[in-house]
Amino acid sequence: MQRLEPGDLDRPAPWRRGLPFVGSTLSYVRDPLRMMRTRYDGCGAVSEGVFLGERWTVLLGPDACGAALKNADKAFASGPGWGKVVGPFFDRGLMLLDFEEHHRHRRLMQEAFTRPRLAGYTAALGPAVAAALDTWEAGPGFRVYPALKELTLDLATQVFMGGADLASPDELDEVNEAFIACVQAATALVRLPIPGTRWGRALAGRRLLEEFFGRHLEGKRAQQDSRPGDDLFSVLCALRGVDGSGLSDADIVAHMIFLLMAAHDTSTITISTIMRQLGAHPEWQQRLRDEAAGLPDCPDLDQLDALESFDLVMKECLRLLPPVPVVARRTVKDTEVLGVRIPAGRFVAVMLHLGHHLPEYWPDPERFDPERFARHRREDKVHRHAWEPFGGGVHKCLGMAFAGAEVKLVVHQLLRRFEWTVDADYRDTMNYRSLPFPADGQPVDLRSRERNFA
Numbered sequence: 033m034q035r036l037e038p039g040d041l042d043r044p045a046p047w048r049r050g051l052p053f054v055g056s057t058l059s060y061v062r063d064p065l066r067m068m069r070t071r072y073d074g075c076g077a078v079s080e081g082v083f084l085g086e087r088w089t090v091l092l093g094p095d096a097c098g099a100a101l102k103n104a105d106k107a108f109a110s111g112p113g114w115g116k117v118v119g120p121f122f123d124r125g126l127m128l129l130d131f132e133e134h135h136r137h138r139r140l141m142q143e144a145f146t147r148p149r150l151a152g153y154t155a156a157l158g159p160a161v162a163a164a165l166d167t168w169e170a171g172p173g174f175r176v177y178p179a180l181k182e183l184t185l186d187l188a189t190q191v192f193m194g195g196a197d198l199a200s201p202d203e204l205d206e207v208n209e210a211f212i213a214c215v216q217a218a219t220a221l222v223r224l225p226i227p228g229t230r231w232g233r234a235l236a237g238r239r240l241l242e243e244f245f246g247r248h249l250e251g252k253r254a255q256q257d258s259r260p261g262d263d264l265f266s267v268l269c270a271l272r273g274v275d276g277s278g279l280s281d282a283d284i285v286a287h288m289i290f291l292l293m294a295a296h297d298t299s300t301i302t303i304s305t306i307m308r309q310l311g312a313h314p315e316w317q318q319r320l321r322d323e324a325a326g327l328p329d330c331p332d333l334d335q336l337d338a339l340e341s342f343d344l345v346m347k348e349c350l351r352l353l354p355p356v357p358v359v360a361r362r363t364v365k366d367t368e369v370l371g372v373r374i375p376a377g378r379f380v381a382v383m384l385h386l387g388h389h390l391p392e393y394w395p396d397p398e399r400f401d402p403e404r405f406a407r408h409r410r411e412d413k414v415h416r417h418a419w420e421p422f423g424g425g426v427h428k429c430l431g432m433a434f435a436g437a438e439v440k441l442v443v444h445q446l447l448r449r450f451e452w453t454v455d456a457d458y459r460d461t462m463n464y465r466s467l468p469f470p471a472d473g474q475p476v477d478l479r480s481r482e483r484n485f486a
């Protein structure tokens with residue numbers, strides 16, 4: 033396979049064959065980093081291959097990924113790219129809108145993520161996290177991931193919906209299952225409405241989510257004049273553009289479905305990775321505990337911002353395992369990346385994950401070493417796009433600051449309540465069929481600590 037170098041203008045990208053129809057989908061699902069590395073070594077930063085039955089251009093390494101994120105000639109559209117991966121299940125969520133329409137909705141939604149609002153959300157999160165963690169029963173082999181998933185969905189509904197009136201005590205579990213079904217359809221090869229298949233479960237999940245948010249929307253609209261809330265759902269209902277028009281009911285439901293998925297799936301895996309690494313590196317666990325020792329159980333946003341070691345650990349965990357390893361695009365016109373031609377209508381996989389592990393940017397890349405982000409080292413500064421867990425360009429994560437506050441708050445409260453360890457020979461069991469998650473639930477040996485909450 034001939035490798036193209038930047039400057040080989042007007043040449044098509046090298047083509048890497050895989051199995052018929054599925055192409056490289058299975059190698060990705062089995063071991064994405066290995067697949068990316070092999071492709072990068074063999075074909076370079078821009079290549080072509082088959083995924084999910086379609087021809088894709090694959091971008092690897094910070095130069096190529098950075099070019100697509102920057103999108104200088106507006107050739108890369110997000111909606112049709114992500115739509116191919118996530119199907120109709122997150123249709124018209126902010127990430128799936130493009131160009132003018134995306135710009136208008138994003139400007140409206142930014143209203144819900146200003147610093148004063150974040151401070152308010154953080155204040156609401158503290159007691160909710162405390163109440164949930166107080167129900168955790170410590171013990172050996174505690175499965176962190178499902179417990180965190182329940183917690184973060186609960187937090188997201190409280191903060192972004194102002195709480196949810198549940199039709200039954202199990203309704204939030206059903207909503208969680210529906211989100212899981214929608215996310216897991218991402219790598220389904222059979223994409224037909226057949227009950228019992230991944231696709232069929234996702235269709236049923238989307239219906240349940242539309243019904244759930246539609247029911248709550250009626251309540252929010254009814255409240256608008258008398259006592260409007262300051263949660264995101266209420267803010268979306270109240271938003272008005274310069275011409276005085278607001279968002280339609282269907283748009284609000286679509287934004288809420290996408291946002292709640294974005295808000296809880298990604299923070300769950302981030303906190304789960306942090307627990308996994310702190311369990312294997314007790315010196316870092318203690319360092320974080322000491323750093324926050326003087327803080328109350330529910331610190332405010334400024335206090336959380338000041339926790340530097342927490343920042344280092346979170347950044348390193350997002351480097352090792354970015355919750356969104358790949359972002360999807362589709363070209364709306366002919367373009368080029370690093371001098372390699374990409375025709376209009378092509379699906380494009382922007383594989384951010386590999387850039388986090390390339391030894392030319394990160395010395396000893398597989399080592400957990402949070403200090404690499406410390407002021408005296410700043411290895412992430414070596415390339416503008418070497419560390420991109422939140423993406424870049426106009427679609428850069430809208431919830432980044434919220435995620436930082438939420439993750440730090442949960443980790444802080446965990447450190448006060450528990451100590452935990454992960455066995456030195458523990459082997460990760462990540463599932464990459466959708467967003468990554470630990471197939472074994474991420475077991476840790478969890479022990480309660482004596483607490484003094486004076």
Ligand code: HEM
Pocket residue numbers: 110126127128138291294295296298299302354355356359360420421422423424426427428429430431432434435
């Ligand atoms: C550690 C946690 C998180 C990570 C790693 C993460 C990652 C990402 C990435 C990579 C994108 C860009 C996708 C693309 O370019 O196609 C994105 C977009 C987005 N994220 Fe996050 N996210 C996180 C948490 C959150 C939270 C907590 C929220 C909501 C409160 C959120 C809301 C969004 C939204 C609305 C978008 C779409 C932005 C747009 O298209 O304009 N995310 N996120």
